[in-house]
Amino acid sequence: MRIRNRGAVTTLFLGVLLLFGMGTEALQAQTERNPGGDLQEQFEADSTRPSSSADLVSVETRLAATPVPAGQSVDGALVLEVEEGWHVNAHRPTFDYLIGTTLDWGTSSDVTIDDVRYPEPKRFELDFAGDAIDVYEGRAPIFFTVRPAQGTEPGEHRLTGRLRVQACNDRTCLRPSTVTASLSVPVAEAGATPTSTEDPVFEEARSPSIWSTVLPIVRQYGLFLAGGMLVLGTVLFLVVYSWISPEP
Numbered sequence: 001m002r003i004r005n006r007g008a009v010t011t012l013f014l015g016v017l018l019l020f021g022m023g024t025e026a027l028q029a030q031t032e033r034n035p036g037g038d039l040q041e042q043f044e045a046d047s048t049r050p051s052s053s054a055d056l057v058s059v060e061t062r063l064a065a066t067p068v069p070a071g072q073s074v075d076g077a078l079v080l081e082v083e084e085g086w087h088v089n090a091h092r093p094t095f096d097y098l099i100g101t102t103l104d105w106g107t108s109s110d111v112t113i114d115d116v117r118y119p120e121p122k123r124f125e126l127d128f129a130g131d132a133i134d135v136y137e138g139r140a141p142i143f144f145t146v147r148p149a150q151g152t153e154p155g156e157h158r159l160t161g162r163l164r165v166q167a168c169n170d171r172t173c174l175r176p177s178t179v180t181a182s183l184s185v186p187v188a189e190a191g192a193t194p195t196s197t198e199d200p201v202f203e204e205a206r207s208p209s210i211w212s213t214v215l216p217i218v219r220q221y222g223l224f225l226a227g228g229m230l231v232l233g234t235v236l237f238l239v240v241y242s243w244i245s246p247e248p
Contacts, residue, residue: 053167054177056083061161061181063146064202065195067188068111070154073147074194076113077201078103078161078181080140088165090121090134098133099166099176103142105159110152111185113159115145125170135168141201148187159183 050056057080064075080101082088093100105113119141121134148157161183166176188194 050167050174052177053088053165053174054179056086056167056174057081057088057163057165057177057179059163059179059181061183062199062201063183063185063197064199065197067154067186067192067194068146068148069188069192069194070148070152070190071150072190072194073145075202076144076146076183077199078142078144078163078183079201080136080142080163080165082137082140082167084138086167086169087122087124087135087137088167090136091118092134094131094133098173099164101136101142101166102164103144103161103181104164105144105161105183108157108159110149111157111159111187112147112149113144113161113183114147117143141204146183146185148185150190152187154187154189157185157187159185 059081060079062077062079064077066074068074080088088101089098091100091102101118103116103118119136121136123132124135124137125132159182161181163179163181164176165179167174
């Protein structure tokens, strides 16, 4: 009986040692797969990465003139500011899998916002896309028309807009986000005269640079323009050469 008890105790003791050894090996393997230093480095790396596209975009709303008489309209703008090193997709994205920038002011019975005009996009080449895409970067104003209804009561009318954006850099794109924008519209009685805010952003819109006018044409008809310039240059060269060349 004692021998059997000793055998049982020995077996139990060996089993405990075996389980303890397996647990130690598992713990060591888990530590090797995810050591404390690597976990800390991963946390620090994630903490510096933007969590959403909205973290990289700020917006500010402006009016070209105030107050806005009931039944009349003025220009408004949402100035989009994208953090340096990042950009958002243009309103009409280059590829189907990209989310375009879209501004939606919803509907209101008192003040209507329509005729939304997006800025001219810039061309940017992404490493992962393998081609140039249309983007907005830096400061990019979106213009629209603000029109109070004829019977709108004078006073402050606040509207809320939703700006849908997807931010990218030269390596990756973040998930799209919605940025909330607020616009305060001071409405005056019908027939009142609004005063210009003299905001330079509207002057830029009314007086676009020559490049903002020419570049879209060049982008669309570049090959035809280049071919035409080549033919015209060749003809002019032959004409001038025939004039200045000595007769045989």
